[in-house]
Amino acid sequence: MVVDTNFYMNLALTEAWKYQGLTYPNPAVGCVILGQDNVLLAIEAHKKAGEAHAEVLALQVAYASLSENKEILNLSKSSDIHNYLLQNHNNIFNNISLFTTLEPCSHLGRTPSCALLISQMGIKKVYVGSLDTNKVALGGNKILEQNNIFVQNSILKKECDDLVFPFKSWQKKNFVFFKWAQRLNGTTDGGAISSSETRVLTHSMRDVCDLLVIGGNTVRIDRPTLDARDVKGKAPDILIYSKQKNFDKSIALFNVKNRKVIISHTLDEISNYKNIMIEGSSKMFALTLDITDYYLSYISPSFGGDKGFSKIDEKFQILNVQKEEKDIIMWIKRDI
């Protein structure tokens, strides 16, 4: 394997995909930092909105490594890390290279601007995957270049664009992904499928979704709660996509606090939401084909069950596949 700029950008990409779906309304971003002798110092990713950006986390870890002072690792607030770095960097980052899957932000949002921070650290080279087209945050590269930093764009551009696509969709309209858990032999029935770790991940996803779309049969048969209790998160609103309007209101999902449940025979309500997860199987897959951007499959390495996705012919592109604890987490999109 060739160890080059693509290799390092790929490390940033792999780390970032672990948090895809969890960073809303922020983009999933990965960052790698190389020391002045090209030593690999940090591989970090943005994990959750309100927490530090990938670049800040990577600078934090790189600082601890270079300075051999671990004190900075006790800081968790992004503004605290920014301030610590600004006060203590002492040119320790001179001649350092930074790889980021997305152009560093230029704006003071919930955290101070990454582009400005990078510029103030004495960093020499910045390698960027996708450009930021968000009106509020764009212009990061310009700030870097004005500070005499060498900037190279479009490293693994296609892969970085795929990673940031949900974020760009939120800017324009909304992002819709279809999520399901299956066994290796394709079945989706017959009780619990995913490991406990993967179920926690699902709850984390629900926590940041504002709408969850499910079919009427799922409600009637599974009688689910569909909240985010495993991560003490907020439950998303629910759209039950069903021609039939009558449901047993003692089913748990109807009785979750601060949740709106919509029952509708259309998907029109989706336009009122930004980050939308669909959960279902064959029938729902076919019905939502035109509105779905990405597909997220949790594959348990097991055989069992009877039924799965059938009577569908469809090809996908693999965006990312990783083993996460015991299961496979795979993001795909239709190959059209």
Next chain:
Amino acid sequence: MVVDTNFYMNLALTEAWKYQGLTYPNPAVGCVILGQDNVLLAIEAHKKAGEAHAEVLALQVAYASLSENKEILNLSKSSDIHNYLLQNHNNIFNNISLFTTLEPCSHLGRTPSCALLISQMGIKKVYVGSLDTNKVALGGNKILEQNNIFVQNSILKKECDDLVFPFKSWQKKNFVFFKWAQRLNGTTDGGAISSSETRVLTHSMRDVCDLLVIGGNTVRIDRPTLDARDVKGKAPDILIYSKQKNFDKSIALFNVKNRKVIISHTLDEISNYKNIMIEGSSKMFALTLDITDYYLSYISPSFGGDKGFSKIDEKFQILNVQKEEKDIIMWIKRDI
């Protein structure tokens, strides 16, 4: 993600798994080299018996990087690379660290001993995953230590043991793996499933298998050739595991040169072979459960077909999963 010895060993592991099944009778081995300032210089793997070992390939790439002389990259014979390194290293490898998933070999086989080569290069530290228990090749660590190299064993031991397991099985008896291609929805029927790149990989596997086990129905319905023509390789012997003895001998697989075709209602013949691939679906899976060591699944990111593995309850551990061009290549073993 923490950048530590486990991280670097994991890079070596990931690279090595790409060639699992292709290195017979040699082990799949990965090697990573870090420069004296811990710069990542090389990530290589052993690809095929008779070709250079992972350590030699990694030293070759690291030399080209350190010396900025690319001449060495034109060499492909292992002995040529050895000789070039011995004559030209000029202490360029002083203070360098090497990670290898398997203890470096101690013996002059088809290629000179890796342990001796490493010792002569001035390398400072060697991190090892699994110990080599092969009677001919063991003792590599001892050679290193006698040459004052710091050796640390058992880095990601479980993962490295899983990687080298087929090799250790060949030493004792044989290694049996069950391979199938499926779509994401679990189906194995309905025509071509894998991408052309994955089909080439299957032919490369057949080239190094000495026996391929299939069921009678596969022969009758698919009328396959089951050779390695895509890689101009040798066709493995075939065991048709079937109660019925009569087959149409005009079927292509019966007419491949230098191939023995055995038709048997038992699997006893397996004991006469070392590296054995089983191809099949549900029925063959159940019949070979007791003799199969690993399972290899090629997953195409598509929906289609009708039938796959059914009426089986089984749990697996994921050994390795990677995207290879368009498909997923996954090695698993039963979780028992």
